[in-house]
Amino acid sequence: MTGYTPVELVAEERWFDQHPDRKNAIALAIETQEGQLIGNMGLHQIDWVSRFATTGAMIGEAEFRGKGYGTDAKMTLLNYAFNHLALRKILSKVLAFNGRSLRYSQRCGYREEARLKDMYFRDGEYHDEVILSVTRDIWLPLWESYQAEE
Numbered sequence: 001m002t003g004y005t006p007v008e009l010v011a012e013e014r015w016f017d018q019h020p021d022r023k024n025a026i027a028l029a030i031e032t033q034e035g036q037l038i039g040n041m042g043l044h045q046i047d048w049v050s051r052f053a054t055t056g057a058m059i060g061e062a063e064f065r066g067k068g069y070g071t072d073a074k075m076t077l078l079n080y081a082f083n084h085l086a087l088r089k090i091l092s093k094v095l096a097f098n099g100r101s102l103r104y105s106q107r108c109g110y111r112e113e114a115r116l117k118d119m120y121f122r123d124g125e126y127h128d129e130v131i132l133s134v135t136r137d138i139w140l141p142l143w144e145s146y147q148a149e150e
Contacts, residue, residue: 024044027041028077038064039059041055041058042055053090054093079143089133092133
């Protein structure tokens with residue numbers, strides 16, 4: 001969220017290999033059913049005592065956005081977080097102008113908890129950061145409906 005310069009593949013690979021928080025973070029790839037890598041998603045800053053984490057996601061190429069890949073990946077990640085890792089709450093941070101990210105997070109059960117005014121400078125102006133969260137009890141009925149649709 002705070003990055004503003006492009007990152008080369010080598011630098012991204014080095015960060016992943018040397019990341020100091022590997023016990024408290026899980027990074028995953030987002031792929032199409034055909035196996036094409038289109039983005040990444042993860043659980044970060046996992047607090048194993050208080051049972052919460054922060055999540056983030058990115059789908060790189062615009063042609064893959066708005067087609068349900070992010071929602072599918074997020075619902076699958078939340079299933080893993082809640083039903084396998086026994087986490088109780090997942091946070092996400094979104095810049096307020098990113099309506100697509102806000103809507104998809106809300107479809108996955110996230111609700112706004114806080115709004116930090118004028119946190120980040122982008123394209124000549126300051127933007128709010130929206131802090132969202134979802135708990136297993138809010139997410140579970142959505143997951144059951146989501147599975148029934150498949």
